[in-house]
Amino acid sequence: xxxxxxxxxxxxxxxxxxxxxFHDWLGDGWGIxxxxxxxxxxxxxxxxxxxxxxxxEFAKRNVKVVALSCDSVExxxxxxxxxxxxxxxxxxxxxxxxxxxxxxxxAVKLGMLDPAEKDSKGLPLTCRAVFVxxxxxxxxxxxxxxxxxxxxFDEILRIIDSLQLTAVKKVATPVxxxxxxxCMILPTLSEDEAQKNFARYSSVKVPSGKNYIRMTKxx
Numbered sequence: 001x002x003x004x005x006x007x008x009x010x011x012x013x014x015x016x017x018x019x020x021x022f023h024d025w026l027g028d029g030w031g032i033x034x035x036x037x038x039x040x041x042x043x044x045x046x047x048x049x050x051x052x053x054x055x056x057e058f059a060k061r062n063v064k065v066v067a068l069s070c071d072s073v074e075x076x077x078x079x080x081x082x083x084x085x086x087x088x089x090x091x092x093x094x095x096x097x098x099x100x101x102x103x104x105x106x107a108v109k110l111g112m113l114d115p116a117e118k119d120s121k122g123l124p125l126t127c128r129a130v131f132v133x134x135x136x137x138x139x140x141x142x143x144x145x146x147x148x149x150x151x152x153f154d155e156i157l158r159i160i161d162s163l164q165l166t167a168v169k170k171v172a173t174p175v176x177x178x179x180x181x182x183c184m185i186l187p188t189l190s191e192d193e194a195q196k197n198f199a200r201y202s203s204v205k206v207p208s209g210k211n212y213i214r215m216t217k218x219x
Contacts, residue, residue: 001111004142008133009109015066015097016076023137029062030140030160031133033099035112035126037147039071039079047128048098049087050153055095061160068099070107070126076100101126112144130156132163140167169219170197185214 002008010023022033034051036044051058051065058065069076076098084094099106104126107113112126128145140163145151162173170193171183185194185201194201194214201216 002139004139006139007137008131008139011106013099013106014073015099016073016080016094017097020097026064026133026137028135029064030135031064033066033068033131035107035129036067036069037126039069039075040082043150044069045083045086047150048083049089052083052087052089052095054153057157061164063160065096066099067096068101068106068126070101070104072102073100132160134167165219171216171219182215182217183219185216187212
């Protein structure tokens with residue numbers, strides 16, 4: 001599995017929109033690759049439908065989305081009809097590609113196999129992985145869910161907001177942060193640097209007397 005900060009592996013794959021070379025497909029923006037144990041499974045169907053309905057939100061953030069499942073493109077194309085029906089998605093086509101990984105080459109390469117979940121042939125399925133890749137093609141975030149636990153894509157949007165903010169500003173986002181709420185000035189900034197970079201901020205008093213919790217909306 002790639003580590004945070006490393007260049008995410010490039011690869012070629014067949015998808016529901018034809019062959020892609022991953023880095024070329026990503027272009028200059030952000031990307032999310034999220035994996036699924038198998039086609040025609042209940043939790044996966046709910047997730048892909050949710051993401052399809054959230055595509056405008058991802059687009060606002062300049063994020064391209066691609067899914068992966070250990071079945072064929074032909075299987076994916078049939079499954080898409082169920083996904084669209086479940087999600088109330090009207091119209092032709094589907095708003096993002098689904099990668100075919102029948103031989104599990106990518107699942108192995110990216111460390112996504114779940115040993116506890118197997119298909120009808122006894123082969124291991126992928127867990128529910130989430131990889132967020134930044135414009136430098138580096139891994140910005142990874143999360144692994146077991147096959148039985150569906151993801152919260154509102155949380156993933158929140159994560160992207162944090163990643164995109166903290167990539168350009170000298171701040172960190174505190175617990176339960178949401179876009180537009182207060183951030184924390186990085187503790188690596190001296191008081192002089194904080195005053196130069198932030199017109200307004202407040203320090204939270206703690207028993208240790210250390211001035212390391214500095215809150216600001218000035219970002």
